[in-house]
Amino acid sequence: MSDIDLTKNTSGNSYRSGFVAIIGRPNVGKSTLMNKLIGQKIAITSNKPQTTRNKIQTVFTNELGQIVFLDTPGVHKAKNRLGEYMVKSVNVAIKEVDVIMWLVEASDNIGPTDRLIAEKLKDIEIPVILVINKIDRVKHDDLLKIIDIYRVLHDFAQIVPVSALKGDNTAILIEQIFKYLPYGMPFYDEDTITDQPERQITAELIREKTLKCLSEEIPHGIAVTIEKMNYTDKIVHIDATIICEKESHKGIIIGKQGQMLKKIGQAARFEIERLLDRQVNLKLWVKVKKNWRDSDVLLKNFGYDPKKIDV
DSSP states (O other), rough: OOOOOOOOTTOOOOEEEEEEHHHHHHHHHHHHHHHHHHTTOSOOOOSSOOOOOOOEEEEEETEEEEEEEEOOOOOOOOOOOOHHHHHHHHHHHTTTSEEEEEESOOOSOOOHHHHHHHHHHOOOOOOOOEEOOGGGOHHHHHHHHHHHHHHTTOOOOOEOOBBBBTTBHHHHHHHHHHHSOOOOOOOOOOOTBSSHHHHHHHHHHHHHHHHSSSTTSSSSSOOOEEEEEEEEEEEEEEEEEEEOOOOOHHHHHGGGGHHHHHHHHHHHHHHHHHTTSEEEEEEEEEEEEETTGOOHHHHHHOOOOOSSOOO
């Protein structure tokens, strides 16, 4: 592992500020870790892979400086236009940041996707910090073996074992990240948590609760659009539509006598009220848009516009 001089730069400024991309295969805990690091839920989480679809920027600021995290979609083999968009966003992210944080699970099984990621990083000169997540599931001796297995894949700047769920070693991870950021002033005000608009976060929270409430019968062919978001003194009125690809999926989402849709709405409203810090009146509808994940027009309408990603 490489090391750097931690002293002040020639101008005497010890404040560091920069961008960090969080990458990894699907379902390794990238969004959970990012939420833990910034101390607030911004990115949605799910036990289903490929939950994150866009790059989500969140901001961590303390006396040392400012870290702008980019939570990227899980690296995977694209099967449709949406998948191509997600893979493209990852490829762009790892070229435009100051530090790459590669998140893996605490397992000695290095799969083909992890080897693909290692290949992507092969010719990149940006410092890469390997973060081994879910260490609460393995013994210390096994963890040392896992570190040795990954060490040969890349010349990592640092290797930091963590538990995103429990918060173990997350403070150490923050300290290590700052070592590799350039000196400079912050990009955002110190009270900024994310650059994501409230409408987008609200839509993602509804999608998260939809994924969590539904069984494996519903694939990832789900999107959420916010039709209306009106603020009053005491309440926010939100109309949202859950988009699916098949009529059979629509029936499952709505459920018998609307019970499933009601369950989704109740779970989503609780999270949205925490986010907005006020009462929410949430109304949900379900619409079918067949094969929307392969439609450039619908992808753009739902917030996944490949033309906005520069290569």
